[in-house]
Amino acid sequence: MSRTLVELLRDGLPDEAILTDPDVTSSYAHDMASFCEAGEPAVVVLPRTVEQVQHVMRTATELRVPVVPQGARTGLSGAANASDGCIVLSLVKMDRILEISPVDRIAVVEPGVVNAALSRAVGEHGLYYPPDPSSWETCTIGGNIGTASGGLCCVKYGVTAEYVLGLDVVLADGRLMSTGRRTAKGVAGYDLTRLFVGSEGSLGIVVRAVLALKPEPPQQLVLAAEFPSAQAACDAVCKIMEGGHVPSLLELMDRTTVKAVNALAQMGLPETTEALLLAAFDTPDPAADLAAVGALCEAAGATQVVPAEDAAESEMLLQARRLSLTALEAIKGSTMIDDVCVPRSKLAEMLEGVERIGEKYDLTVGVCAHAGDGNTHPTVCFDAADPDEGRRARESFDEIMALGLELGGTITGEHGVGVLKKEWLAREIGPVGVEMQQAVKAAFDPHSLLNPGKLF
Amino acid sequence: MSRTLVELLRDGLPDEAILTDPDVTSSYAHDMASFCEAGEPAVVVLPRTVEQVQHVMRTATELRVPVVPQGARTGLSGAANASDGCIVLSLVKMDRILEISPVDRIAVVEPGVVNAALSRAVGEHGLYYPPDPSSWETCTIGGNIGTASGGLCCVKYGVTAEYVLGLDVVLADGRLMSTGRRTAKGVAGYDLTRLFVGSEGSLGIVVRAVLALKPEPPQQLVLAAEFPSAQAACDAVCKIMEGGHVPSLLELMDRTTVKAVNALAQMGLPETTEALLLAAFDTPDPAADLAAVGALCEAAGATQVVPAEDAAESEMLLQARRLSLTALEAIKGSTMIDDVCVPRSKLAEMLEGVERIGEKYDLTVGVCAHAGDGNTHPTVCFDAADPDEGRRARESFDEIMALGLELGGTITGEHGVGVLKKEWLAREIGPVGVEMQQAVKAAFDPHSLLNPGKLF
Structure with missing residues (x-):
């Protein structure tokens, strides 16, 4: 099975985008959280294009192999941890900033762009991308979107969720879906963009994001x-x-x-x-x-x-x-x-x-x-x-x-649920909440292939 | 069937909360949009409590009668228009402001609170609820949440969606679900709060909302x-x-x-x-x-x-x-x-x-x-x-x-889709988008009872 998987992956990915050496793949097993189970990936793939991600997901669905999406693995809840026999889908090679528009105050980026790289790039245009998790020098925008990251700026500027206007997402079956918009406002249909933010890669693979920017404030x-x-x-x-x-x-x-x-x-x-x-x-x-x-x-x-x-x-x-x-x-x-x-x-x-x-x-x-x-x-x-x-x-x-x-609080303000807190998620949102969240999960991922064992 | 429906509703609602006179109920047939079909409601109910809303939804599910939730019917897309034989569920009598906290910068409100009433009430605490649709003197917070309303303030302060932290929602089957939080941040599970905002009453009935407030800015x-x-x-x-x-x-x-x-x-x-x-x-x-x-x-x-x-x-x-x-x-x-x-x-x-x-x-x-x-x-x-x-x-x-x-825009910045633009929603979000949105709808409303014929 493992060989078939890799062979099929090779149909749509160049050799250098497929890692199978266990010494190498094991380094992709987990993020920075303690006490979280982590399995051995069957293979690590490093696509560079949307089409390659689609190929990975089509292959995964065909063979019913679970897929664990990863950014820089700086997360603190085990949400990026591999499960045994999974495909680790690392998005770090999709790291292009595709557009920065000072008039529209948006940036369009691939998921592997490092937070600090984006911050610096928009700064050159007098713009500001506020979300600043402590790992901002290494963490990726895709990872930030997956966990709805916060940071020091939130008390004034809010979390990542408030800066994601639109997404391109590869669904579990490999189809591409666009959500949201590149306009300042928009209410056409359900807000699927926001549903993906903080979903820890369990609903689809974010391959492109339209981000809102602010004008650069005075030095604090x-x-x-x-x-x-x-x-x-x-x-x-x-x-x-x-x-x-x-x-x-x-x-x-x-x-x-x-x-x-x-x-x-x-x-x-x-x-x-x-x-x-x-x-x-x-x-x-x-x-x-x-x-x-x-x-x-x-x-x-x-x-x-x-x-x-x-x-x-x-x-x-x-x-x-x-x-x-x-x-x-x-x-x-x-x-x-x-x-x-x-x-x-x-x-x-x-x-x-x-x-x-x-x-x-x-x-x-x-x-x-x-x-x-x-x-x-x-x-x-x-x-x-x-x-x-x-x-x-x-x-x-x-x-x-x-x-x-x-005290009326939440178990996670910005780090997410992952593996670490999944029993606690149920305590926080209650049985009806869990049931409806799982119904949403099933609507997007009927075969439970996307980051299984996380959140619930 | 219509008599049975009203009899069953009476089991959990006081007489004055049930309107059946066609001369009266027909005045609840539509909102302020032109060119939108509107049917004759079988009955209009005006609950005052969460339990009464739950009773309405349980009854509707038992009898498979569609339910059209309404606020002040100031909408501009027909999203609140009745369909023939439906229960119009008007939330205007649930109009209490339950809490205003200057330290936590939140208000907790029922859906029938009028936007201007909330604005004035929080103003007395030096706080500011920005969303200000042109109808703000009459429109309700529940309606604002249903359509993700905007207004004049958005260029600086954003739309309604950015001020909704948590919701109590009565589901189609009458169960009560809480989403979100009353804290400044929170990423526990999927963002169902945001999914309900702008859903035009098609996923559940909002019966309580935790809203974020800003400090009152200087006079503009x-x-x-x-x-x-x-x-x-x-x-x-x-x-x-x-x-x-x-x-x-x-x-x-x-x-x-x-x-x-x-x-x-x-x-x-x-x-x-x-x-x-x-x-x-x-x-x-x-x-x-x-x-x-x-x-x-x-x-x-x-x-x-x-x-x-x-x-x-x-x-x-x-x-x-x-x-x-x-x-x-x-x-x-x-x-x-x-x-x-x-x-x-x-x-x-x-x-x-x-x-x-x-x-x-x-x-x-x-x-x-x-x-x-x-x-x-x-x-x-x-x-x-x-x-x-x-x-x-x-x-x-x-x-x-x-x-x-x-031009890369959206068919609706703030008025919603309703009846008026449902063919256009499909053009904007494409077939994959429509399919996934309908899957979400089906997860929450398997019998298609909640505001049917809207959005899709």
């Missing part, structure tokens, strides 16, 4: 505020948002995270603080906005409020925030990264609860958060070589999601 | 610019958007529209202009932004650029724009209102083409447009008593949509 200026407790920092977040401010980022790092970042990269962040809040504005007068927000931080109990002096200092603070997950990983070698988003009015309760859970399981849990969105990343640090610690890590990881649901 | 200031040709005005639009400006509205009225508004309401708009462009900013320094945009208008050939002196003058200009469709209707008694959205770089070609089509069919076609979005409303004016004029109106209406598709 960042402020750092130190708080004597996480609760005080959360209180400041609520005051800022209730006050009608629109920061371009509003991020929180707890003491554990601050120390981890200092240990990793000697950033010189203040280690005595219990919580560091970073706020930024990319408005015409960011210093004035930062002054107003600084005053709110002080009213909430900030012990120190330090506006960055210039763009370089601002960038250094952002760099510290972006290093958080990597730095936390260095503590014990392994992490499980939660992605619970709660209503921001519940942020303080969330952080208190996470602290309790860490104590209960005797584990270090560092928290960094897109605080303005209520999107927390409680990160459970553990030693993978210690089975008991691994068990406790998994249990605390789960308990953090339960807490998020209790 | 409007500028009016007169142009010697529609093309020059479109050129200005492109220059403004290419220049990175973010106006809070950017509207165009052609000469026909300007004269019609003057005739209806003695607004004193300049009748010698070929195209009037309205631009507004709700930024901290709107006068400075208007000055920059005014200069771009002059560079594009504007003969006169007049910034409003204050909020009252700004509001008067907006009022003129909002009256456009009504004013055009007064010309010949009837109109067919197109809703073609093109990439804004094609706006000038679109307007030229519309003028040609008007000449070809010897009809007055006034154009008002959300120009910043490329969303045009070419409005064909005709005498409904003259069959030949009626025929020519329909043909020119269609030819305008064909032109929009040719």
Whole structure:
């Protein structure tokens, strides 16, 4: 069967687009999530054209072989993990930016374009593609679409979903479908575009995307505020948002995270603080906005409020925030990264609860958060070589999601469900929700070939 | 059958919630679109609770009676039109605002809440619900969700879809499903929320919505610019958007529209202009932004650029724009209102083409447009008593949509498909698109009871 599969694939793909050496294909087995099953792919294909993707899907449907689409495999939920005997369909070679239009404020791209490459290319036209996951230097737009990625910008600019206007999608049977539009508005029929965004490759293969762009805002200026407790920092977040401010980022790092970042990269962040809040504005007068927000931080109990002096200092603070997950990983070698988003009015309760859970399981849990969105990343640090610690890590990881649901939140703000949280998806959306989601899946993928075992 | 239906409905609805008098029910037969078939409802129900809606849907499924959901029937595509023997399910009595949270920047509402009522209520908390269709004083949030309504604000703030975070939906069989979230972000499973937005009541009955709010922006200031040709005005639009400006509205009225508004309401708009462009900013320094945009208008050939002196003058200009469709209707008694959205770089070609089509069919076609979005409303004016004029109106209406598709646009930017454009939906999205959309429809509504005959 495996040989037949590869032979058939060769009918529509050049030799260099087909990898079968197990030493090589095994490197495509999984993304960056811990504790997620991953199988051995039968073959990895690296198409360069829409037609080649169509050929792969026609072949897969003919032989009923599952297909796992992949971008840069920087995902954090196992959504890109291979299953045994599957075709791994890597889109990284389809990496052309096909169009950038300043008048229409759109870009048309292939799925393998790296987020940072797009950001830089549109920047040359005075345009801005906001979604900026921490992995933006390596992750692909196709992967961003698959997981509806967020980032630091979301509190002002929203997530990937809000920037996808239209898609070309290869369906499970190899047919090509266009969804959406290249216009600013459009309501012709059901919004299938949005259905594909965040579907983790389980409904079809995105081969082209029309993305909305914004005009490039002024350079943002960042402020750092130190708080004597996480609760005080959360209180400041609520005051800022209730006050009608629109920061371009509003991020929180707890003491554990601050120390981890200092240990990793000697950033010189203040280690005595219990919580560091970073706020930024990319408005015409960011210093004035930062002054107003600084005053709110002080009213909430900030012990120190330090506006960055210039763009370089601002960038250094952002760099510290972006290093958080990597730095936390260095503590014990392994992490499980939660992605619970709660209503921001519940942020303080969330952080208190996470602290309790860490104590209960005797584990270090560092928290960094897109605080303005209520999107927390409680990160459970553990030693993978210690089975008991691994068990406790998994249990605390789960308990953090339960807490998020209790507080009216969601198990995933931006990382997706993948393999890691599929039991939790059912808890969040309930039996009717699962049934209707599966009905949608069946409508697009009647033979369950597209990324099977993910989401449900 | 009709008696049995009403008897069964009475099991779960109070008497006053059931209307059967044909003189009364016939007033629920149609929305505000011309040329759309509308049948006679068997009964009109006006539930006040989720449970009552569930009872209606269970009864409808048991008896296989079609259900047509309705809001204020201000729609412009016949999407709310009754079919013979149907249950009209009017949601207007479910009109409670259940929650407004300034910290979480959300409102939770029932579907019958009138758009303006919500806008005013959130305004008291310093918050802003942007979507503002021209009918905002009477249309309902449920109707806005059904058609994914737009309005004047979209060029900066986007359409209704971007403000719907979560929904409670009664499914065809009467089960209740919750979609989405009340958090700022969330990617747990497929985005069914967005699938319902713009689905014209064909997938389920929205009974509750969590809406995102923005902080109330500063009062906007409007500028009016007169142009010697529609093309020059479109050129200005492109220059403004290419220049990175973010106006809070950017509207165009052609000469026909300007004269019609003057005739209806003695607004004193300049009748010698070929195209009037309205631009507004709700930024901290709107006068400075208007000055920059005014200069771009002059560079594009504007003969006169007049910034409003204050909020009252700004509001008067907006009022003129909002009256456009009504004013055009007064010309010949009837109109067919197109809703073609093109990439804004094609706006000038679109307007030229519309003028040609008007000449070809010897009809007055006034154009008002959300120009910043490329969303045009070419409005064909005709005498409904003259069959030949009626025929020519329909043909020119269609030819305008064909032109929009040719230019890479969509047949509907914000009014929806309904009955009026269902053949055109197929032309826009193609056979694979139609097949997949129908598969989605079948997944939610296996007996085709929800607003049958709409969209497809």
